[in-house]
Amino acid sequence: MAPLSSSEIRRRAQLRRVVVVTCWSGFLAAALATMICFAFIDPRAFAEGRTPEWWTTRSHVYALGFFLFWLTGTAGAGLAWFLARPARRGLRR
Amino acid sequence: MNAKFPPIVVEAPLYAAHEKVYPREITGRYARMRTLSVWVLLGIFYLFPWLSWGGRQAVLFDLPARKFFIFGLVFWPQDFIFLTLLLIIAALSLFFFTAVGGRLWCGYACPQTVWTETFLWMERVTEGNRAARQKLDRAPWSMGKLARKSAKQVLWITAALWTGFTFVGFFTPIHLLSAEIAGASLGGWEMFWILFYGFATYGNAGYLREQVCKYMCPYARFQSAMFDRDTLVITYDTERGEPRGARKRGTDPRAAGKGDCIDCTWCVQVCPTGIDIRQGLQIDCIACAACIDACDTVMDKVGSPRGLIRYTTQHALDHEKTRLLRPRVIIYGALLALLITGFVVMLALRSPVSLDVIRDRNSLYRLTDDGNVDNVYTVRILNKTEHEHKFVVSARGASALSVLPAGREYSVPSGAVYSIPVRIRRATYDPQGPETITLELQSVDDPAVRVETKARFLAPSR
Numbered sequence: 442m443a444p445l446s447s448s449e450i451r452r453r454a455q456l457r458r459v460v461v462v463t464c465w466s467g468f469l470a471a472a473l474a475t476m477i478c479f480a481f482i483d484p485r486a487f488a489e490g491r492t493p494e495w496w497t498t499r500s501h502v503y504a505l506g507f508f509l510f511w512l513t514g515t516a517g518a519g520l521a522w523f524l525a526r527p528a529r530r531g532l533r534r
Numbered sequence: 535m536n537a538k539f540p541p542i543v544v545e546a547p548l549y550a551a552h553e554k555v556y557p558r559e560i561t562g563r564y565a566r567m568r569t570l571s572v573w574v575l576l577g578i579f580y581l582f583p584w585l586s587w588g589g590r591q592a593v594l595f596d597l598p599a600r601k602f603f604i605f606g607l608v609f610w611p612q613d614f615i616f617l618t619l620l621l622i623i624a625a626l627s628l629f630f631f632t633a634v635g636g637r638l639w640c641g642y643a644c645p646q647t648v649w650t651e652t653f654l655w656m657e658r659v660t661e662g663n664r665a666a667r668q669k670l671d672r673a674p675w676s677m678g679k680l681a682r683k684s685a686k687q688v689l690w691i692t693a694a695l696w697t698g699f700t701f702v703g704f705f706t707p708i709h710l711l712s713a714e715i716a717g718a719s720l721g722g723w724e725m726f727w728i729l730f731y732g733f734a735t736y737g738n739a740g741y742l743r744e745q746v747c748k749y750m751c752p753y754a755r756f757q758s759a760m761f762d763r764d765t766l767v768i769t770y771d772t773e774r775g776e777p778r779g780a781r782k783r784g785t786d787p788r789a790a791g792k793g794d795c796i797d798c799t800w801c802v803q804v805c806p807t808g809i810d811i812r813q814g815l816q817i818d819c820i821a822c823a824a825c826i827d828a829c830d831t832v833m834d835k836v837g838s839p840r841g842l843i844r845y846t847t848q849h850a851l852d853h854e855k856t857r858l859l860r861p862r863v864i865i866y867g868a869l870l871a872l873l874i875t876g877f878v879v880m881l882a883l884r885s886p887v888s889l890d891v892i893r894d895r896n897s898l899y900r901l902t903d904d905g906n907v908d909n910v911y912t913v914r915i916l917n918k919t920e921h922e923h924k925f926v927v928s929a930r931g932a933s934a935l936s937v938l939p940a941g942r943e944y945s946v947p948s949g950a951v952y953s954i955p956v957r958i959r960r961a962t963y964d965p966q967g968p969e970t971i972t973l974e975l976q977s978v979d980d981p982a983v984r985v986e987t988k989a990r991f992l993a994p995s996r
Contacts, residue, residue: 458749461749461750462749462750465750480577480610480611480614480617481614483600483611520752523755524749524750524752524754534559
């Protein structure tokens with residue numbers, strides 16, 4: 442196998458890092474969404490017909506769900522952006 | 535003030551190919567502190583699920599039952615505010631300790647550090663010291679290499695699986711879990727999470743190691759914003775150390791025109807993130823202080839004073855006064871004290887039962903033939919204690935109120951929510967018109983278990 446050029450090494454290292462950082466940020470965002478979502482929603486309430494009082498209409502719940510997923514999606518995407526940037530070397534000056 | 539911070543620039547390619555770091559083992563004050571911290575933290579992690587409290591697991595995050603047990607405390611989904619507060623307190627503590635002591639968290643308490651340290655120890659036991667490990671990795675495959683590598687894998691995988699098992703044991707009663715494993719009747723989800731968490735431990739502590747700190751950790755990225763010139767950092771004393779170079783034992787470095795650094799590179803060899811602290815403070819530094827231990831050992835050997843690499847502040851290095859109390863420390867500290875006090879007070883005042891009163895929407899009030907007025911409510915009782923209680927509902931107002939059906943006791947099991955229709959009656963014109971009344975829920979068997987709530991009582995004015 443021919444040795445890789447330095448630009449190819451850098452390209453691969455960058456790709457690997459972006460993949461890792463994206464998956465990891467998505468993982469953290471999913472953990473956050475799960476925590477918030479299921480703190481308020483009890484899955485067994487569906488089966489037993491005990492839905493929370495604030496579920497008055499479907500459209501409310503859809504809207505709340507949308508904003509929750511938007512929020513956590515943005516948090517995940519923001520974290521990915523934050524982590525994928527090259528690190529500033531050293532401390533603030 | 536930050537403009538004065540000396541530029542600490544390290545020329546390094548943005549995306550370098552990863553090279554394996556072989557940290558050299560070191561003993562010393564800080565290594566002992568870290569070992570102690572590893573024992574305490576891992577002890578808490580591995581032992582806590584096995585502790586019992588009042589006939590149940592002491593620490594159990596029972597997701598299927600939607601309640602968290604932490605020793606004597608039980609948390610319900612209604613207590614979400616406590617979790618939120620706890621997370622805010624954790625974040626603020628991180629800010630506070632970072633401002634004062636730098637990356638103390640990274641060096642001593644972070645699970646990534648703690649497990650990496652453990653996995654490194656297993657690597658040392660099976661593959662030998664730094665030089666032996668490097669040699670082994672370069673050597674072609676042989677029976678000896680296979681034996682050493684397999685032994686390491688066996689230790690790693692066992693530790694990882696045990697970690698996964700313990701982790702799941704915080705969510706599923708661990709005695710049940712171990713019985714299921716012993717009986718080969720482990721549920722699919724438990725199996726999945728044990729393997730998942732085990733694999734995460736194996737990958738993070740065995741292979742990713744310092745890369746987690748460098749590329750995946752958000753804290754590592756923003757911690758420098760909490761630093762100032764009075765923050766404790768691990769630094770190489772350039773003034774004292776330079777110009778570095780080898781010298782004969784017992785010679786005075788100053789006489790030879792040299793600094794105290796003998797350029798032995800021990801500080802580089804012990805570094806778990808593979809940096810050279812002598813190039814200045816770097817974002818990759820997790821403040822584990824291994825380089826301090828290494829340098830102190832060498833300074834002792836060559837007969838120079840310790841502390842060429844040490845915990846110090848930028849101000850001290852610049853021969854200025856270091857201030858501990860500065861605005862950011864005071865603000866973080868005050869906020870932290872406030873939140874912790876609030877948390878403890880809220881926890882102490884937390885009612886063991888909750889009572890919601892909802893007015894019947896269909897009727898305002900109903901006049902009875904004997905000159906009384908009735909209001910109908912739905913009363914929701916949530917028993918947050920760990921025992922079943924019998925409750926009675928009573929009401930207080932400006933005049934005598936009676937609760938109907940009278941004298942009824944409601945038995946509510948632990949964790950259950952009961953909705954009960956209740957009618958409250960009083961004389962129609964005593965007092966005139968509507969009023970705000972107080973409903974009280976009292977446990978018959980335990981006087982401490984009681985709660986009150988306000989409700990509106992509607993009645994006609996004359």
